[in-house]
Amino acid sequence: MSVTFSAIQPGLRLADQVASALEAEIRAGRLGEGERLPTEAVLVQQFGVSRTVVREAVSRLKSQGLVDSRQGSGMYVRRPGLEPLTFDPVTVASKEAVLQIVEVRRALEAEVAELAAQRRSDADMATIRDALHAIDAAVQAGRDGVDEDVRFHRAIAQAAGNPFLIRTLDYLSQFLQGATRVTRANEARHAPFAADVLREHERLVGAIEAGDPAAARAAAAEHMRGAARRIEQADPMFWQHDGGRLARPLISAGPV
Missing domain, CATH: 1.10.10.10 (Winged helix-like DNA-binding domain superfamily/Winged helix DNA-binding domain)
Structure with a gap:
């Protein structure tokens, strides 16, 4: 390649x-x-x-x-080596696992967004905007937009300019991407959920573009809180079918 x-x-x-x-x-x-x-x-x-x-x-x-x-x-x-992470089997029901990972994302994404607002260049903003548009294009084409969503958040991390934060996100990507698959599958079932995600993304990008670190941190944290709320509101049938299937790799702590 x-x-x-x-x-x-x-x-x-x-x-x-x-x-x-x-x-x-x-x-x-x-x-x-x-x-x-x-x-x-x-x-x-x-x-x-x-x-x-x-x-x-x-x-x-x-x-x-x-x-x-x-x-x-x-x-x-060489094949990247990742130490397997483990979870307490008593507490990792599908829904609980996803919510716990969203909590991890909230801590990381808030810090990343604040730094991105302080450090982003015009080129960074163009990449972030392109990644945001790619999510919408994927959804319009009938795809889940998971890969595009992951690239969007990684573009923000690149703009933060801290290689150690990026490495941390890369290390956790096997779980973060799995949780994203669950959240986006749930959001795709409800038009209001999808609209909320779009608004949250736009607010986050706007704060970074405006160079407002406090607003960017708040927007990133609210986006993750919104993801948690949408997971809490998912109907039981979702967890019995798509949600449970997509969350299974998180529970077993295997690669997604």
Whole structure:
């Protein structure tokens, strides 16, 4: 698979930004296991940085076990290693598991949104807006919009400019994406729910675009509270069918 990178922006350490961009592609599967990383010269040209920066970034990926070197051949992607998380089986009924993960998201997304409002660039806003429009396009095309929703929230995380927050979200993605599948499946059953989500997303984007950290934090937290309310209001038949099926990977703590 061919992946093309954009030049990075001044700000945080350049090597951290390059490493985070490469890591994101690996964890998203766009750079697959066994695939060769672009050459050092290509990465230098695409990111607009020095060879020293690229080498430091790749060294960080190697220390994380995400890539390894083959003599005379280059760097190759390894399968990302994730320690399995476990949940207390007494407390992880389908609904409870989703609500607990929404609570985790509320803490993370509020912080991410506040930082994004402080640090976002015009390019970041264009990416966020494109991701928001992609959700609507997916829904209009009859898809669930889960992947687009995940990309929307990740675009906001990228705008926050903290690679450690991004890595935390990537680490938790197996559960966050599973919970998103449940919440969006529930919302798709009720037109008012879908309309609420759209309003919440627009409010969040507007606050980030306005550079209002407090409003962005509040909008992100309210979006997660809204997701929890909609889960609480889901009808019993939802949990007996789609909801229970989609939440099963969360209960077993397996990958979604």
